[in-house]
Amino acid sequence: MRITRILETTVPLAGNIANALVNFSEHTISLVAVQSDVIRNGKAVTGVAFNSIGRFGQGGILRERMIPRVLAAAPQTLLTADGKQFDASQVLAAALRNEKPGGHGDRASAAAAIELAIWDLNAKLNDEPAYQTIARHYGRTVTDKRAAVYAAGGYYYPDASLDRLKAELKAYQEMGFEAFKMKIGGAPLAEDIARIEAALAIAGDGKRLSVDANGRFDLEMALAYAGEIAPMKLRWYEEVGDPLDYDLNRRIAEQYDGPLATGENLFSTQDVKNLVQFAGLRPGRDIFQMDAGLSYGITEYAKMLAVLEAHGFDRRFAFPHGGHLINLHIAVALGLGGCEAYPGVFQPFGGYGENCKIGGGYVEPTDAPGFGLEEKEGLAGKIADLAF
Numbered sequence: 001m002r003i004t005r006i007l008e009t010t011v012p013l014a015g016n017i018a019n020a021l022v023n024f025s026e027h028t029i030s031l032v033a034v035q036s037d038v039i040r041n042g043k044a045v046t047g048v049a050f051n052s053i054g055r056f057g058q059g060g061i062l063r064e065r066m067i068p069r070v071l072a073a074a075p076q077t078l079l080t081a082d083g084k085q086f087d088a089s090q091v092l093a094a095a096l097r098n099e100k101p102g103g104h105g106d107r108a109s110a111a112a113a114i115e116l117a118i119w120d121l122n123a124k125l126n127d128e129p130a131y132q133t134i135a136r137h138y139g140r141t142v143t144d145k146r147a148a149v150y151a152a153g154g155y156y157y158p159d160a161s162l163d164r165l166k167a168e169l170k171a172y173q174e175m176g177f178e179a180f181k182m183k184i185g186g187a188p189l190a191e192d193i194a195r196i197e198a199a200l201a202i203a204g205d206g207k208r209l210s211v212d213a214n215g216r217f218d219l220e221m222a223l224a225y226a227g228e229i230a231p232m233k234l235r236w237y238e239e240v241g242d243p244l245d246y247d248l249n250r251r252i253a254e255q256y257d258g259p260l261a262t263g264e265n266l267f268s269t270q271d272v273k274n275l276v277q278f279a280g281l282r283p284g285r286d287i288f289q290m291d292a293g294l295s296y297g298i299t300e301y302a303k304m305l306a307v308l309e310a311h312g313f314d315r316r317f318a319f320p321h322g323g324h325l326i327n328l329h330i331a332v333a334l335g336l337g338g339c340e341a342y343p344g345v346f347q348p349f350g351g352y353g354e355n356c357k358i359g360g361g362y363v364e365p366t367d368a369p370g371f372g373l374e375e376k377e378g379l380a381g382k383i384a385d386l387a388f
Contacts, residue, residue, distance in 0.1 A: 001083065003091075004044065004074035005035040006067045006114065009386050011050075014347040018156040020216035028057035029349055031254040032113040033386045034121055036086075044177065047121025048373050048383055051109040052293025052322045053346045054264075066110055085125065088118040097294075107302045108267035108295050111141035115297025118327055120370040127302030129372045130326075132335035138302060146362040147331040147337030150210070150235075151175070152323050154199060155343060156184025162198040168344065169202040176358035177342055179208040179235065184225065185216035193228050194301045200232065210261065212238035227254040236261040236287050243363055244271075249340035252282030261287035264321035267295040269303040274309040287337070291321040292330055323350050325371050328363060328369070350380030 009031050016025040034047040051058055064307025070078070073094040080087045092115045099107065123133040133250045135142045151172035154165055169180050172240065182199050197212060203209040211234060223238045229237065236259040241248040243265035253260055267273055272290060275281065281288075288308060292301035305315050308325065316337040320327040323342035331339040341363065353375035357364040366372050374380050 001079060001086075002037050003034055003078065003086070004037050005072065006032065006070060006117075007386055008032050008057075008113070009037075009069070009382070010059045011348070013053070015219060017148065017157055017346055019155060019183045019214040021214050022054075022203050024054075024346070028061055029053065030057040030110070030113050031061065031382055031386060032064060032117050033383070034114065034117040036121060038124070038125060041052040044328075045121065045124050046184055047117040047119070047124065047370065048386075049113055049116035049120050049326060049371065051113040051295065052291050052325060053342065054321070054350055055109060055294065056108070058106055059114065062071045062113065066107075066114060069097050070094045070114065072375070075338065085122045086118050088297065088325040089091060090298060091115060091325075092116050092299050102272065104267035104295070109293065109301075110169070112293050112295060112300075114295060115299060117155070118151070119298060120373070123370045125312040127369050129279075129365060129367050129374050131330040131333040131365060134298060134330065134385050138161055138334065140333065141333060142332060145332050145338070146364045147328055148182055148361055149177065149328075149358065149363040150179035150208075150338070151177040151317070151343055152340045153342075154180070156183060156186045156347065165195055165386050166198050166202050169199055172343060173202065173211060176342075176360075177341070177343070178361045179210075179306070181210040181212055181238070183214065183338065184211045185213040185221075189221075189224060189228065189241075191343055192269040196229065206233040207235055210235040210238055212261075214238050215239050215242050217241050217263070219251055222248070222252050225254060226252065226338065230256065230258060233308065234258060238262065238289070239264065242328045243344075246274060246279040249275075253280035253282060253286070256375070259285050259287055261289055261319070264291050264294070264377070265285075266290055269300060269307055272304045276308060276313065281313075283314065284317070286317065288313070289321045291327065292316070293322055293324075293326060298330060301330070302334070325352055325356075325373055325376060328356070328365050329371050332365060348376065348382060351376075353377070 038045040123130040238261040323340045
């Protein structure tokens with residue numbers, strides 16, 4: 001058994017939305033397909049994945065460095081010991097051959113696209129959903145295939161208004177979502193507080209609403225917002241300052257009693273180790289949002305979880321960033337706290353397929369083989385265009 005071809009296509013995200021720092025109208029994602037020599041129903045079994053949402057496609061790194069390295073590797077070195085599956089960790093190692101340690105930026109998400117496609121491929125070879133393949137690999141048993149979920153939205157739109165924000169969250173409620181996240185930091189403090197109050201009118205309780213500053217604030221502004229939102233008792237206050245400014249995070253944690261959330265822009269196990277050692281995060285309270293699609297894939301993500309648990313944190317406080325099907329399967333497989341969804345933005349990747357069950361604060365993946373990306377409206381066509 002061997003990998004015969006790997007292809008990448010760069011797909012633009014739909015929509016003109018912004019958070020406190022970034023407008024996403026120019027953002028792209030790398031969609032990757034890994035073809036095997038196993039033939040079923042007249043077609044090669046092929047794994048498909050992408051490098052998550054919120055940064056850019058990595059076609060150059062993939063095509064110039066990583067894909068040639070994987071294809072040049074001896075086929076048997078990419079298999080598990082029994083030869084029945086592809087070894088995701090060995091495929092990742094092949095993709096990273098001759099790379100120096102450190103400097104984890106864009107190459108982390110490039111490698112993740114390939115690594116995640118291997119999990120999709122293995123699940124399809126097993127004719128089972130990806131969460132089962134992932135859970136078995138890590139010695140876990142899935143007793144409940146639901147994951148707690150919240151709808152992420154509340155961006156800064158060109159035609160933004162309080163009525164538009166309320167209508168957006170109301171639409172998510174009608175889809176079955178009960179908890180929400182919105183953006184802050186892209187407007188003056190007083191205007192953002194009015195936006196939060198409008199969102200609370202729909203959510204009904206601070207425990208159902210989180211706010212995300214996307215790393216915008218310095219200490220003074222972070223604490224100014226903290227003082228205003230503390231009485232609201234929000235679910236969490238996310239990525240308050242620069243994601244690598246662990247001292248800033250520590251100082252905020254010392255003065256804000258509510259839950260903090262961070263981690264989506266950390267791409268290595270060492271980054272997470274530094275986070276838990278130096279950022280003042282509090283077990284049983286604060287939230288971790290590392291994203292396998294931005295950080296070398298599930299192989300590295302599982303190591304991150306091990307670091308959390310070695311330092312007294314519970315994986316049930318991990319909610320991967322990303323809002324898509326791949327992270328839904330990861331959350332179910334690894335027993336995480338839950339995941340987010342992008343039901344109204346970042347198409348065609350955001351959100352879940354129409355057959356995924358949403359309600360009661362939970363989402364449930366289908367039993368389609370792999371991550372079920374072929375069931376996602378809009379994405380299925382992109383995958384078909386990439387077909388060999």
